Each structure stands twice: as C-alpha cells, then as structure tokens.
Amino acid sequence: MIYLGINAYHPDASVALFKDGVLVWAGEEERYNRIKHASGFPDKALMQCLKETGIKHSDLDAVAISKNPQANFIKKVAFALITQPNLNMVFNRARAFTRFAFFRKHFLHLINAPVNSPRPEFINVEHHQAHIASSFFLSGFDRAAFLSLDGLGDFSSAMWGMGEGNKLKVCDRVYFPHSAGFFYTAATQFLGFLKFGDEYKVMGLAAYGKPALIESFRMMYRLKPKGQFKLNLDYFLHHKGQAKIRWEGGIPDQDILYSAEWIKTFGEPRQTESAVTQREMDIAASLQVALEDIYFHILNHLYSITHEDNLCLAGGVAFNSVANGKITRHTPFRNIYIQPAAGDAGTAVGAAAYVAHALYNEPRKFVMNHVYFGSDASRESIVTALRSKGIAFEEIASDEALVKKTAKAIAEGKVIGWFQGKMEFGPRALGNRSILADPRRPDMKDILNQRIKHRETFRPFAPTVTEESAPEFFEMDCASSPFMLKVFPVRHDKRKALPAITHLDGTARVQTVAKESNPLFWKLLTEFGHITGIPVLLNTSFNENEPIVCTPEEALDCYIKTKMDMLVIGHCVVERKDGLK
Numbered sequence: 001m002i003y004l005g006i007n008a009y010h011p012d013a014s015v016a017l018f019k020d021g022v023l024v025w026a027g028e029e030e031r032y033n034r035i036k037h038a039s040g041f042p043d044k045a046l047m048q049c050l051k052e053t054g055i056k057h058s059d060l061d062a063v064a065i066s067k068n069p070q071a072n073f074i075k076k077v078a079f080a081l082i083t084q085p086n087l088n089m090v091f092n093r094a095r096a097f098t099r100f101a102f103f104r105k106h107f108l109h110l111i112n113a114p115v116n117s118p119r120p121e122f123i124n125v126e127h128h129q130a131h132i133a134s135s136f137f138l139s140g141f142d143r144a145a146f147l148s149l150d151g152l153g154d155f156s157s158a159m160w161g162m163g164e165g166n167k168l169k170v171c172d173r174v175y176f177p178h179s180a181g182f183f184y185t186a187a188t189q190f191l192g193f194l195k196f197g198d199e200y201k202v203m204g205l206a207a208y209g210k211p212a213l214i215e216s217f218r219m220m221y222r223l224k225p226k227g228q229f230k231l232n233l234d235y236f237l238h239h240k241g242q243a244k245i246r247w248e249g250g251i252p253d254q255d256i257l258y259s260a261e262w263i264k265t266f267g268e269p270r271q272t273e274s275a276v277t278q279r280e281m282d283i284a285a286s287l288q289v290a291l292e293d294i295y296f297h298i299l300n301h302l303y304s305i306t307h308e309d310n311l312c313l314a315g316g317v318a319f320n321s322v323a324n325g326k327i328t329r330h331t332p333f334r335n336i337y338i339q340p341a342a343g344d345a346g347t348a349v350g351a352a353a354y355v356a357h358a359l360y361n362e363p364r365k366f367v368m369n370h371v372y373f374g375s376d377a378s379r380e381s382i383v384t385a386l387r388s389k390g391i392a393f394e395e396i397a398s399d400e401a402l403v404k405k406t407a408k409a410i411a412e413g414k415v416i417g418w419f420q421g422k423m424e425f426g427p428r429a430l431g432n433r434s435i436l437a438d439p440r441r442p443d444m445k446d447i448l449n450q451r452i453k454h455r456e457t458f459r460p461f462a463p464t465v466t467e468e469s470a471p472e473f474f475e476m477d478c479a480s481s482p483f484m485l486k487v488f489p490v491r492h493d494k495r496k497a498l499p500a501i502t503h504l505d506g507t508a509r510v511q512t513v514a515k516e517s518n519p520l521f522w523k524l525l526t527e528f529g530h531i532t533g534i535p536v537l538l539n540t541s542f543n544e545n546e547p548i549v550c551t552p553e554e555a556l557d558c559y560i561k562t563k564m565d566m567l568v569i570g571h572c573v574v575e576r577k578d579g580l581k
C-alpha cells in the first residue's frame, strides 16, 4: 500500500511517502521553493516526491493530511462561547475549514489527475496524533509512552499516552489557549528574535545567563494535577484572537504573543537590532528553567500512568535539546526516541504512518534511524553544474581517497562544504548537506561566523562524532544520538581539546554517526580521528542564511558567495587555491 503524508496550510509544509510500511521519501517545501519554514501547500515538494519515487496518483492508496479541522470541535465551540469571540476568530475558523475543503481539488489539479478520480482516498489526521505517530510508529519500540508538545495544532498544544503495537492510546491533552510552545515563543519575541522559528537561538543564549528571573516566569503558568498546566492569560494575547500567524508569499509571520504584563515585569522588550545584554541572557536562562518545569511535570505524570521505560517525543518543544539531554536525570524514563523532524514538517511522516499502522493495521517493520530521505544528485548533475559555472574540479575515484583528502584539509584548518547523497529531512544538516570544520581550533567559531554564517556570536556550533567514540568525549545517557537533539556535557578533560564545539556551560549538542547509517560520513570522521586522535567534526548546515542547499547548483552558489576553502560534492572536489577574496 502507498500512503502520502502532507503537512499543508501550516509552517514547515512538507511531504512524505510510505510504500509497504517503509518511508521512501520525505522533504520540506522550503528546500524547493527556497523560503525558510515555507507555509501554505507544498506544491514543489509534492511534485519532486512523485518525480523521484516514480509514483503516479493512481498508485496512491491514500493521502493523509496532518490536520483535522473537526478534531476537538466541542472544545472549540465551548471556548468560543465562553470567550465571546470577536469576528476575527469566527472568520479564522471558517477560513481553516474552507482551505481544507479545497485541499483535494488543489491536490488533484496539481498532479494533473481528474477531479472525479476515485483514488486516492483523503484522510485527515489530528495534528498531535500525526506528531505522535511520527515518533512512536518509527521508533522501533513495541511499547512506549508518548508525548507531543508544541504551540498549537487542532486546538490543543499537547497530547500524551501510551503506544503498543499498532495502537495509540491517548490519555490526555492540553487545550488552547494553554501552550508551552506559545509561552516559549512569547519570550523569544520579547527577546527581540521575531522570525518564525527563532526559538533555538534563545536556547543557546540561556547558557550565558542565570535563572534569576524564574519566579517572575512562574507567575505566567501554573502546574496542575495529572500533568496539566495553565498559562496565566494576563500575560498573553493569543486567546483574544489577536495573535495570528500569516504566510503571505509562503513566509510565516507570527503576531506578537506577549501582553503589556511582560513589560510591567521585565521592562521594555529588546529591539532586534539592539545588543544582547545580561538581562536578555537571564531571561533566556530563566525561560529554560520554566520550560523544563512544564516538560518534566508532564513527563513525570506520564511515567506515573504508564510505568514504561521507553518514551517517544515529537512536537516543536522536542527540539529543546537542552531539556532532552536532562530527561533521564529528571524523570524515570530510560530510553528516548525523538522524531528528527519533531516540528510540523514531521507531521507529514506521522500522518502517513498513522494511516498505515493505526488505521489500516499494516505491520510495523520500519525504524527511522537516519534522515536521508530527500533529493539526491547524480554524478552527471554534479558535473554538469560544475561545468556550466566554469568551475575547475578534481574527481576522485574512491571513497577512501576522498575522505583522506577531505580529513587532511579539515585538520589543516580548512572549512569544507560537504554535499553527499540524499538530503536530510528535518531542520538539521546531519552529514549530507553540511559545512565541516576542525573542532579543535579555538578560532573556528569566529572564522565560520565571519566568513560564512554571519550569525549571533552566542550561538554554539555542534559536533558530530562516530558512535563508538562518543562516550570518550561526551557524558551521554544513551548509546547514540543520531539526530543532534540532545545536549550533553563535554567530558571535562576533553573541553580544552574541543573549544569550537564546547558551549559556554561545557555542553554540546551531539550527533553520533553509526557506520551503517551513513558509511561515507563515518569514514570521514574515522579518518579525521586517525590524523588527529579526535574523530569529532564541527558540523553546521550547508547554507548562509537561506534554507539548507538542496541541489548541486545551490551548493555551488553558496560555496562561491561565502568563503569556504573547499567543496566536496559527490566525488568532485573544488578548491579555492587563490586565497580568500
């Protein structure tokens, strides 16, 4: 059976395809239309998916949509009656229904299928059910507790329960307007980071501050029995229908979520152009503690009702890798699987997985233990791109010679663009669309920021390490961390050796690489270890400030306009031998 999953009319629009219970393709629209966190309908990703997989509309058994406007309908009506909504709220709800009424028509038109086509079937999956399915069904666990925690989806911000085999038993939800995601976003906006998806910057900033303002934050929410929490709505605007998200031209834009009470509490919000001061650092550190209050409160309740050692996570809050790295210290859970595309892009995978397993009872045989499900680039396309731009290159025949040359260049302090195989699904570059550098160099963070990334200096760069060597360098609570979604302490005796990836608080957001999940990247790490004694690389995404590069042409454009020293694209190597200009 073939199921297509789609996240549409929402930020991080995306597409995923399951064939006979196996994920065969997954990609975000932003990689194809080049708009960060692209929203709306994933037109280009859908067409690319069908082209690359060779699937026709008549092959599709079902299209699963990770949104169900009818979910939690009674809660929505009750909220509307209690709050006596303004016309805006009514209009927004009506618009949501209308969009989905046109989903089928738009889809069939796009793929050039007859409007009266009996196939495929269209199935709506509640947002958090899709998040949970994306994690539990692909985790490899037969039984696990699960939690989805985010801003908002289908009128709820959290869902938790227990998965077993093909069944998801939902135990509880947190309904709008109470939301850990909105709480974190409000603080992110207050700190002057106004672009959609800027929350991860605040997580990096937290290490510079002290949680001196935690009591002020604790005025903004209250932990309730049975894992529940409530926001103090005096501090927020979203429940008044005044904090909408728009996506004109596909660019998501979230209205301000915090109310005047924040200004009474903390003073004026930081302007985006202003310097980051100790106040902002302390707000970020206090916010991190507050988020962990809510996160671990829910998780400890979840354990108390499931008594499972295994935990599956998804939803935007599951990108908080600092909190994720502390779960085994603050809760009884022992084994944790986090969907690598934990944000809304991952709901495309989850919606299709939900239809396959929960609805149609297909046996679970697929484990998502890597993220390489996007577009590939053939040798011909790479060579054509290089020649069309008149770029001289050397083609290296063997993997061994390729990794030797690349590892040597990195050890010499060069910054490398590394473009290999299928593109990653999810927000992290995990070794196929990466910029790589030497983590041993104290100046490497500044070099990358000045020459390529131009990002805030407080943001750390992350390391990648071979799975077998990870315990030697990092104090991990698990055997592997393949998706760079957990922060762990760098071992005290290794911090001096790894200055470019050790954050101010002595931690790092670790990616481990298993030989079988990405053999070429593993070989490169191993070769770098042979040369330096440290099989660790600094790994950041292959982009400047646009979406991660997808095609050879985009990789070449990024290489040319930034000041990388070398580009390794497939087995072709381009070197900037004339010095940096």
Ligand SMILES: [Fe+2]
Residues within 6 Å of the ligand: 127, 131, 150, 151, 152, 153, 315, 316, 343, 344
């Ligand atoms: Fe979500």
